[in-house]
Amino acid sequence: MNLMIKAIIFDFDNTLMDRDMTFRKYAEQFVCEHLDHLDPQTQDVIVSDLIVRDADGYRDKQAFFEEMVEVLPWKKPLTAAEIKTFYNTHYMTHACRMDYVEEVLAYCSHRGYLMAVMTNGQHQIQYGKMDNLQLRDSFHTVIVSEDAGMKKPDPRIYQMALDQLEVEAEQCVFVGDHPVNDIWGANQLGIRGVWLRRNHKWDDSLGMKPWKSIDQLNELLEII
Template identity: 50%
Template sequence: MKKVQALLFDLDNTLMDRDHTFRSFSEQFVQDFLGHLPPEEARKTVEDIIERDADGYRDKDGFFAELSEVLPWQSPVPAEAIRSYYDKNYAGHGAVMKHAVDLLNYCRKRGYVMGLVTNGRKEIQDGKIDLLSLREFFSAIVISGEAGIAKPDPDIYRLALKRLGFSAEQTLFIGDHPVNDIWGAGKAGMTTIWLRRNHAWDDKLDVRPWKIIDELDELKDIL
Protein backbone atom coordinates (compact mmCIF):
# COMPACT_ATOMS: atom_id res chain seq x y z
CA MET A 1 0.00 0.00 0.00
CA LYS A 2 3.03 2.31 -0.12
CA LYS A 3 1.97 3.83 -3.42
CA VAL A 4 -1.51 4.79 -2.18
CA GLN A 5 -1.53 8.44 -1.15
CA ALA A 6 -5.20 9.33 -1.52
CA LEU A 7 -8.56 7.84 -0.58
CA LEU A 8 -11.89 8.44 -2.30
CA PHE A 9 -15.12 7.57 -0.51
CA ASP A 10 -18.76 7.17 -1.46
CA LEU A 11 -21.24 8.93 0.86
CA ASP A 12 -24.61 7.14 1.11
CA ASN A 13 -24.36 3.83 2.99
CA THR A 14 -20.59 4.19 3.15
CA LEU A 15 -19.90 7.20 5.37
CA MET A 16 -23.55 8.06 5.98
CA ASP A 17 -25.88 5.38 7.32
CA ARG A 18 -28.60 5.79 4.71
CA ASP A 19 -30.68 2.94 6.10
CA HIS A 20 -31.08 4.77 9.41
CA THR A 21 -31.48 8.14 7.68
CA PHE A 22 -34.27 7.11 5.32
CA ARG A 23 -36.14 5.16 7.99
CA SER A 24 -36.04 8.14 10.35
CA PHE A 25 -37.25 10.44 7.56
CA SER A 26 -40.04 8.02 6.59
CA GLU A 27 -41.25 7.82 10.17
CA GLN A 28 -41.44 11.61 10.41
CA PHE A 29 -43.14 11.78 7.00
CA VAL A 30 -45.85 9.31 8.04
CA GLN A 31 -46.34 11.09 11.34
CA ASP A 32 -46.70 14.49 9.66
CA PHE A 33 -48.85 13.47 6.67
CA LEU A 34 -50.60 10.31 7.81
CA GLY A 35 -51.16 10.89 11.49
CA HIS A 36 -54.70 9.55 11.18
CA LEU A 37 -53.42 6.00 10.73
CA PRO A 38 -53.49 3.61 13.70
CA PRO A 39 -50.00 2.61 14.92
CA GLU A 40 -49.79 -0.75 13.16
CA GLU A 41 -50.92 0.64 9.82
CA ALA A 42 -48.51 3.56 10.22
CA ARG A 43 -45.67 1.08 10.82
CA LYS A 44 -46.62 -0.92 7.71
CA THR A 45 -46.77 2.30 5.68
CA VAL A 46 -43.23 3.20 6.77
CA GLU A 47 -42.05 -0.25 5.65
CA ASP A 48 -43.87 0.16 2.34
CA ILE A 49 -42.19 3.53 1.68
CA ILE A 50 -38.78 2.04 2.47
CA GLU A 51 -39.37 -0.87 0.11
CA ARG A 52 -40.55 1.41 -2.70
CA ASP A 53 -37.50 3.63 -2.24
CA ALA A 54 -35.23 0.72 -3.30
CA ASP A 55 -32.29 1.98 -1.23
CA GLY A 56 -32.43 5.32 -3.02
CA TYR A 57 -31.94 3.89 -6.50
CA ARG A 58 -35.24 5.22 -7.80
CA ASP A 59 -35.82 8.28 -9.92
CA LYS A 60 -37.03 10.70 -7.27
CA ASP A 61 -39.78 12.27 -9.40
CA GLY A 62 -41.21 8.85 -10.18
CA PHE A 63 -40.91 7.79 -6.56
CA PHE A 64 -42.75 10.84 -5.24
CA ALA A 65 -45.44 10.50 -7.93
CA GLU A 66 -45.95 6.88 -6.87
CA LEU A 67 -46.26 7.84 -3.19
CA SER A 68 -48.82 10.48 -4.14
CA GLU A 69 -50.93 7.80 -5.80
CA VAL A 70 -50.67 4.84 -3.43
CA LEU A 71 -50.39 6.07 0.16
CA PRO A 72 -53.55 6.07 2.33
CA TRP A 73 -54.04 9.84 2.48
CA GLN A 74 -56.98 11.51 4.16
CA SER A 75 -56.67 14.22 1.51
CA PRO A 76 -54.57 13.79 -1.66
CA VAL A 77 -51.01 15.15 -1.50
CA PRO A 78 -49.37 15.98 -4.85
CA ALA A 79 -45.90 14.77 -5.76
CA GLU A 80 -44.61 18.35 -5.75
CA ALA A 81 -45.56 18.75 -2.10
CA ILE A 82 -43.79 15.49 -1.22
CA ARG A 83 -40.69 16.68 -3.08
CA SER A 84 -40.74 19.98 -1.22
CA TYR A 85 -41.08 18.21 2.13
CA TYR A 86 -38.22 15.84 1.23
CA ASP A 87 -35.92 18.67 0.17
CA LYS A 88 -36.61 20.54 3.40
CA ASN A 89 -36.43 17.65 5.87
CA TYR A 90 -34.46 14.68 4.56
CA ALA A 91 -30.90 15.82 5.22
CA GLY A 92 -31.78 16.59 8.82
CA HIS A 93 -32.19 12.87 9.52
CA GLY A 94 -28.64 12.04 8.46
CA ALA A 95 -26.66 9.66 10.67
CA VAL A 96 -22.97 8.90 10.34
CA MET A 97 -21.97 5.31 9.60
CA LYS A 98 -20.51 3.26 12.43
CA HIS A 99 -16.72 3.78 12.68
CA ALA A 100 -16.74 6.49 9.97
CA VAL A 101 -15.43 9.45 11.99
CA ASP A 102 -12.82 7.33 13.76
CA LEU A 103 -11.63 5.97 10.43
CA LEU A 104 -11.43 9.40 8.79
CA ASN A 105 -9.42 10.76 11.70
CA TYR A 106 -7.12 7.72 11.50
CA CYS A 107 -6.53 8.25 7.78
CA ARG A 108 -5.96 11.98 8.14
CA LYS A 109 -3.38 11.48 10.90
CA ARG A 110 -1.51 9.09 8.63
CA GLY A 111 -1.29 11.67 5.87
CA TYR A 112 -3.81 10.37 3.37
CA VAL A 113 -5.50 13.02 1.22
CA MET A 114 -9.22 12.26 1.06
CA GLY A 115 -12.08 13.02 -1.29
CA LEU A 116 -15.78 12.23 -1.67
CA VAL A 117 -17.80 11.24 -4.75
CA THR A 118 -21.58 11.06 -4.45
CA ASN A 119 -24.68 11.00 -6.64
CA GLY A 120 -27.55 13.35 -5.88
CA ARG A 121 -28.71 16.93 -5.87
CA LYS A 122 -26.08 19.35 -4.64
CA GLU A 123 -28.25 20.94 -1.95
CA ILE A 124 -29.32 17.57 -0.54
CA GLN A 125 -25.84 16.02 -0.50
CA ASP A 126 -24.25 19.19 0.86
CA GLY A 127 -26.85 19.19 3.62
CA LYS A 128 -25.92 15.65 4.62
CA ILE A 129 -22.19 16.36 4.55
CA ASP A 130 -22.55 19.42 6.75
CA LEU A 131 -25.03 17.85 9.17
CA LEU A 132 -22.60 14.99 9.73
CA SER A 133 -19.63 17.41 10.07
CA LEU A 134 -17.68 15.52 7.40
CA ARG A 135 -16.61 18.38 5.14
CA GLU A 136 -13.41 19.11 7.06
CA PHE A 137 -11.95 15.73 6.12
CA PHE A 138 -12.06 16.18 2.35
CA SER A 139 -9.81 18.04 -0.06
CA ALA A 140 -12.28 17.43 -2.91
CA ILE A 141 -16.02 16.76 -3.00
CA VAL A 142 -17.73 15.86 -6.28
CA ILE A 143 -21.54 15.76 -6.38
CA SER A 144 -23.22 14.48 -9.54
CA GLY A 145 -25.92 17.14 -9.54
CA GLU A 146 -23.27 19.82 -9.72
CA ALA A 147 -20.80 18.00 -11.96
CA GLY A 148 -23.35 16.96 -14.59
CA ILE A 149 -21.93 13.41 -14.50
CA ALA A 150 -23.24 10.58 -12.33
CA LYS A 151 -21.81 7.31 -11.06
CA PRO A 152 -21.09 4.79 -12.46
CA ASP A 153 -19.74 6.92 -15.35
CA PRO A 154 -15.95 6.65 -14.91
CA ASP A 155 -15.66 10.32 -15.85
CA ILE A 156 -17.03 11.42 -12.48
CA TYR A 157 -14.19 9.51 -10.84
CA ARG A 158 -11.66 11.05 -13.19
CA LEU A 159 -13.01 14.48 -12.27
CA ALA A 160 -12.60 13.66 -8.57
CA LEU A 161 -9.02 12.48 -9.16
CA LYS A 162 -8.22 15.70 -11.02
CA ARG A 163 -9.60 17.82 -8.17
CA LEU A 164 -7.83 15.68 -5.62
CA GLY A 165 -4.52 15.98 -7.46
CA PHE A 166 -3.63 12.30 -7.61
CA SER A 167 -3.60 9.59 -10.26
CA ALA A 168 -5.85 6.54 -10.24
CA GLU A 169 -2.83 4.40 -9.35
CA GLN A 170 -2.21 6.52 -6.24
CA THR A 171 -5.83 6.42 -5.08
CA LEU A 172 -7.96 3.82 -3.32
CA PHE A 173 -11.77 3.94 -3.61
CA ILE A 174 -14.21 2.73 -0.92
CA GLY A 175 -17.93 2.32 -1.59
CA ASP A 176 -20.95 0.07 -1.10
CA HIS A 177 -22.60 -0.31 -4.51
CA PRO A 178 -21.21 -3.02 -6.84
CA VAL A 179 -21.93 -1.06 -10.04
CA ASN A 180 -22.08 2.61 -9.11
CA ASP A 181 -19.03 2.42 -6.87
CA ILE A 182 -16.82 -0.59 -7.51
CA TRP A 183 -17.37 -1.02 -11.24
CA GLY A 184 -17.29 2.71 -11.98
CA ALA A 185 -14.17 3.41 -9.93
CA GLY A 186 -12.50 0.30 -11.29
CA LYS A 187 -13.15 1.40 -14.86
CA ALA A 188 -11.49 4.71 -13.97
CA GLY A 189 -8.38 2.74 -13.04
CA MET A 190 -8.64 2.75 -9.25
CA THR A 191 -8.10 -0.08 -6.82
CA THR A 192 -11.35 -0.57 -4.93
CA ILE A 193 -12.66 -1.81 -1.59
CA TRP A 194 -16.27 -2.95 -1.40
CA LEU A 195 -18.18 -2.25 1.82
CA ARG A 196 -20.91 -4.89 1.82
CA ARG A 197 -24.27 -3.37 2.71
CA ASN A 198 -27.60 -3.96 0.93
CA HIS A 199 -26.53 -4.97 -2.58
CA ALA A 200 -25.49 -8.44 -3.64
CA TRP A 201 -22.48 -8.78 -5.88
CA ASP A 202 -23.23 -9.25 -9.59
CA ASP A 203 -20.92 -11.95 -10.95
CA LYS A 204 -21.43 -10.60 -14.47
CA LEU A 205 -19.37 -7.49 -13.64
CA ASP A 206 -15.96 -7.43 -15.32
CA VAL A 207 -14.40 -5.56 -12.36
CA ARG A 208 -13.70 -7.06 -8.95
CA PRO A 209 -12.90 -5.29 -5.69
CA TRP A 210 -9.39 -5.70 -4.33
CA LYS A 211 -10.76 -6.25 -0.81
CA ILE A 212 -14.21 -6.77 0.74
CA ILE A 213 -15.13 -5.41 4.18
CA ASP A 214 -18.25 -5.49 6.32
CA GLU A 215 -17.32 -2.63 8.68
CA LEU A 216 -15.33 0.52 8.01
CA ASP A 217 -12.83 -0.09 10.78
CA GLU A 218 -11.52 -3.09 8.83
CA LEU A 219 -9.93 -0.58 6.48
CA LYS A 220 -7.33 0.29 9.14
CA ASP A 221 -5.67 -3.12 8.91
CA ILE A 222 -5.77 -3.03 5.10
CA LEU A 223 -4.04 0.35 4.98
Protein backbone atom coordinates in the same frame (compact mmCIF):
# COMPACT_ATOMS: atom_id res chain seq x y z
CA MET B 1 1.71 3.20 5.71
CA ASN B 2 1.37 1.86 2.19
CA LEU B 3 3.53 4.29 0.20
CA MET B 4 1.66 3.42 -2.99
CA ILE B 5 -1.61 4.74 -1.57
CA LYS B 6 -1.83 8.52 -1.39
CA ALA B 7 -5.58 9.13 -1.58
CA ILE B 8 -8.88 7.61 -0.48
CA ILE B 9 -12.13 8.40 -2.30
CA PHE B 10 -15.29 7.60 -0.35
CA ASP B 11 -18.80 7.10 -1.60
CA PHE B 12 -21.30 8.84 0.70
CA ASP B 13 -24.70 7.12 1.00
CA ASN B 14 -24.40 3.82 2.89
CA THR B 15 -20.65 4.28 3.10
CA LEU B 16 -20.17 7.34 5.31
CA MET B 17 -23.86 8.05 5.96
CA ASP B 18 -26.22 5.29 7.05
CA ARG B 19 -28.83 5.88 4.38
CA ASP B 20 -31.01 3.02 5.59
CA MET B 21 -31.49 4.66 8.98
CA THR B 22 -31.65 8.16 7.50
CA PHE B 23 -34.48 7.29 5.13
CA ARG B 24 -36.34 5.33 7.80
CA LYS B 25 -36.32 8.32 10.14
CA TYR B 26 -37.50 10.59 7.33
CA ALA B 27 -40.30 8.16 6.43
CA GLU B 28 -41.37 7.95 10.06
CA GLN B 29 -41.61 11.75 10.26
CA PHE B 30 -43.56 11.93 7.01
CA VAL B 31 -46.08 9.29 8.10
CA CYS B 32 -46.41 10.78 11.59
CA GLU B 33 -47.19 14.24 10.22
CA HIS B 34 -49.30 13.40 7.18
CA LEU B 35 -50.96 10.10 8.07
CA ASP B 36 -51.59 10.77 11.74
CA HIS B 37 -55.17 9.49 11.45
CA LEU B 38 -53.82 5.93 11.22
CA ASP B 39 -53.02 3.69 14.18
CA PRO B 40 -49.32 3.13 15.05
CA GLN B 41 -49.22 -0.41 13.66
CA THR B 42 -50.55 0.72 10.29
CA GLN B 43 -48.10 3.61 10.27
CA ASP B 44 -45.23 1.16 10.82
CA VAL B 45 -46.43 -0.95 7.88
CA ILE B 46 -46.52 2.12 5.64
CA VAL B 47 -43.01 3.17 6.71
CA SER B 48 -41.73 -0.28 5.75
CA ASP B 49 -43.57 -0.08 2.43
CA LEU B 50 -42.04 3.33 1.64
CA ILE B 51 -38.58 1.92 2.34
CA VAL B 52 -39.17 -0.86 -0.20
CA ARG B 53 -40.58 1.53 -2.80
CA ASP B 54 -37.61 3.89 -2.36
CA ALA B 55 -35.30 1.07 -3.54
CA ASP B 56 -32.27 2.19 -1.54
CA GLY B 57 -32.46 5.64 -3.14
CA TYR B 58 -32.08 4.39 -6.71
CA ARG B 59 -35.72 4.99 -7.56
CA ASP B 60 -36.47 8.06 -9.69
CA LYS B 61 -37.61 10.59 -7.10
CA GLN B 62 -40.37 12.21 -9.16
CA ALA B 63 -41.88 8.82 -9.97
CA PHE B 64 -41.62 7.87 -6.29
CA PHE B 65 -43.42 11.03 -5.15
CA GLU B 66 -46.15 10.56 -7.76
CA GLU B 67 -46.62 6.96 -6.64
CA MET B 68 -46.96 8.10 -3.03
CA VAL B 69 -49.84 10.36 -4.10
CA GLU B 70 -51.63 7.36 -5.58
CA VAL B 71 -51.00 4.61 -3.02
CA LEU B 72 -51.03 6.22 0.42
CA PRO B 73 -54.27 6.18 2.48
CA TRP B 74 -54.59 9.94 2.77
CA LYS B 75 -57.01 11.85 4.93
CA LYS B 76 -55.82 15.11 3.37
CA PRO B 77 -53.94 14.29 0.14
CA LEU B 78 -50.70 15.99 -0.83
CA THR B 79 -49.51 16.68 -4.35
CA ALA B 80 -46.24 15.26 -5.67
CA ALA B 81 -44.81 18.79 -5.53
CA GLU B 82 -45.74 19.10 -1.84
CA ILE B 83 -44.17 15.71 -1.08
CA LYS B 84 -41.01 16.79 -2.90
CA THR B 85 -40.82 19.99 -0.86
CA PHE B 86 -41.22 18.02 2.37
CA TYR B 87 -38.48 15.61 1.27
CA ASN B 88 -36.07 18.38 0.27
CA THR B 89 -36.66 20.16 3.57
CA HIS B 90 -36.62 17.30 6.05
CA TYR B 91 -34.80 14.27 4.63
CA MET B 92 -31.30 15.69 5.13
CA THR B 93 -32.04 16.62 8.75
CA HIS B 94 -32.23 12.92 9.65
CA ALA B 95 -28.73 12.11 8.40
CA CYS B 96 -27.01 9.41 10.51
CA ARG B 97 -23.35 8.49 10.39
CA MET B 98 -22.26 4.99 9.59
CA ASP B 99 -20.50 3.18 12.42
CA TYR B 100 -16.80 4.02 12.80
CA VAL B 101 -16.84 7.03 10.44
CA GLU B 102 -15.11 9.34 12.91
CA GLU B 103 -12.45 6.74 13.71
CA VAL B 104 -11.73 5.96 10.06
CA LEU B 105 -11.52 9.58 8.93
CA ALA B 106 -9.28 10.49 11.86
CA TYR B 107 -6.98 7.58 11.00
CA CYS B 108 -6.79 8.56 7.33
CA SER B 109 -6.05 12.16 8.23
CA HIS B 110 -3.37 11.14 10.73
CA ARG B 111 -1.70 8.94 8.11
CA GLY B 112 -1.62 11.83 5.66
CA TYR B 113 -3.99 10.46 3.04
CA LEU B 114 -5.75 12.89 0.74
CA MET B 115 -9.49 12.30 1.07
CA ALA B 116 -12.43 12.93 -1.22
CA VAL B 117 -16.14 12.20 -1.33
CA MET B 118 -17.83 11.30 -4.62
CA THR B 119 -21.60 10.96 -4.60
CA ASN B 120 -24.46 10.78 -7.05
CA GLY B 121 -27.27 13.15 -6.18
CA GLN B 122 -28.49 16.71 -5.90
CA HIS B 123 -26.25 19.47 -4.58
CA GLN B 124 -28.74 20.66 -1.95
CA ILE B 125 -29.49 17.21 -0.56
CA GLN B 126 -25.97 15.77 -0.56
CA TYR B 127 -24.28 18.83 0.92
CA GLY B 128 -27.13 19.21 3.39
CA LYS B 129 -26.54 15.69 4.68
CA MET B 130 -22.77 16.18 4.88
CA ASP B 131 -23.17 19.42 6.77
CA ASN B 132 -25.69 17.94 9.20
CA LEU B 133 -23.11 15.25 9.93
CA GLN B 134 -20.32 17.87 10.08
CA LEU B 135 -18.24 15.90 7.58
CA ARG B 136 -17.61 18.27 4.68
CA ASP B 137 -14.46 19.82 6.14
CA SER B 138 -12.87 16.37 6.52
CA PHE B 139 -12.21 16.17 2.78
CA HIS B 140 -9.83 17.80 0.37
CA THR B 141 -12.48 17.68 -2.34
CA VAL B 142 -16.18 16.83 -2.66
CA ILE B 143 -17.74 15.85 -5.98
CA VAL B 144 -21.54 15.77 -6.30
CA SER B 145 -22.86 14.48 -9.61
CA GLU B 146 -25.31 17.36 -10.12
CA ASP B 147 -22.44 19.85 -9.93
CA ALA B 148 -20.12 17.71 -12.04
CA GLY B 149 -22.67 17.27 -14.82
CA MET B 150 -22.03 13.53 -14.82
CA LYS B 151 -22.51 10.67 -12.41
CA LYS B 152 -20.95 7.38 -11.43
CA PRO B 153 -20.08 5.12 -13.20
CA ASP B 154 -19.11 7.62 -15.93
CA PRO B 155 -15.29 7.31 -16.04
CA ARG B 156 -14.92 11.08 -16.33
CA ILE B 157 -16.14 11.66 -12.79
CA TYR B 158 -13.43 9.41 -11.31
CA GLN B 159 -10.84 11.19 -13.44
CA MET B 160 -12.15 14.49 -12.08
CA ALA B 161 -11.43 13.26 -8.56
CA LEU B 162 -7.93 12.11 -9.51
CA ASP B 163 -7.22 15.48 -11.12
CA GLN B 164 -8.46 17.44 -8.11
CA LEU B 165 -6.45 15.27 -5.72
CA GLU B 166 -3.44 15.39 -8.07
CA VAL B 167 -2.79 11.65 -7.83
CA GLU B 168 -2.58 8.76 -10.27
CA ALA B 169 -5.16 5.97 -10.32
CA GLU B 170 -2.73 3.42 -8.88
CA GLN B 171 -2.14 5.73 -5.89
CA CYS B 172 -5.83 5.82 -5.02
CA VAL B 173 -8.42 3.58 -3.33
CA PHE B 174 -12.19 3.92 -3.74
CA VAL B 175 -14.43 2.83 -0.84
CA GLY B 176 -18.12 2.26 -1.52
CA ASP B 177 -21.10 -0.05 -1.25
CA HIS B 178 -22.35 -0.21 -4.85
CA PRO B 179 -20.73 -2.87 -7.06
CA VAL B 180 -21.18 -0.90 -10.31
CA ASN B 181 -21.13 2.77 -9.34
CA ASP B 182 -18.30 2.47 -6.84
CA ILE B 183 -16.16 -0.59 -7.47
CA TRP B 184 -16.56 -1.43 -11.16
CA GLY B 185 -16.60 2.22 -12.21
CA ALA B 186 -13.42 3.05 -10.33
CA ASN B 187 -11.75 -0.11 -11.59
CA GLN B 188 -12.19 1.04 -15.19
CA LEU B 189 -9.56 3.69 -14.49
CA GLY B 190 -7.31 1.38 -12.49
CA ILE B 191 -8.44 2.60 -9.06
CA ARG B 192 -8.47 -0.17 -6.47
CA GLY B 193 -11.89 -0.71 -4.93
CA VAL B 194 -12.82 -1.62 -1.36
CA TRP B 195 -16.38 -2.91 -1.38
CA LEU B 196 -18.42 -2.26 1.76
CA ARG B 197 -21.02 -5.03 1.72
CA ARG B 198 -24.44 -3.54 2.50
CA ASN B 199 -27.64 -3.94 0.47
CA HIS B 200 -26.25 -4.86 -2.95
CA LYS B 201 -25.15 -8.32 -4.02
CA TRP B 202 -22.03 -8.65 -6.12
CA ASP B 203 -22.78 -8.92 -9.84
CA ASP B 204 -20.59 -11.66 -11.32
CA SER B 205 -21.36 -10.42 -14.83
CA LEU B 206 -19.10 -7.42 -14.16
CA GLY B 207 -16.13 -9.61 -14.98
CA MET B 208 -14.04 -8.41 -12.04
CA LYS B 209 -13.87 -8.63 -8.27
CA PRO B 210 -13.21 -5.93 -5.70
CA TRP B 211 -9.63 -5.48 -4.57
CA LYS B 212 -10.84 -5.94 -0.99
CA SER B 213 -14.23 -6.50 0.68
CA ILE B 214 -15.31 -5.38 4.16
CA ASP B 215 -18.43 -5.64 6.30
CA GLN B 216 -17.73 -2.70 8.62
CA LEU B 217 -16.01 0.56 7.80
CA ASN B 218 -13.33 0.16 10.46
CA GLU B 219 -12.02 -2.94 8.67
CA LEU B 220 -10.55 -0.46 6.19
CA LEU B 221 -7.87 0.37 8.76
CA GLU B 222 -6.40 -3.12 8.37
CA ILE B 223 -6.07 -2.58 4.61
CA ILE B 224 -4.59 0.89 4.32
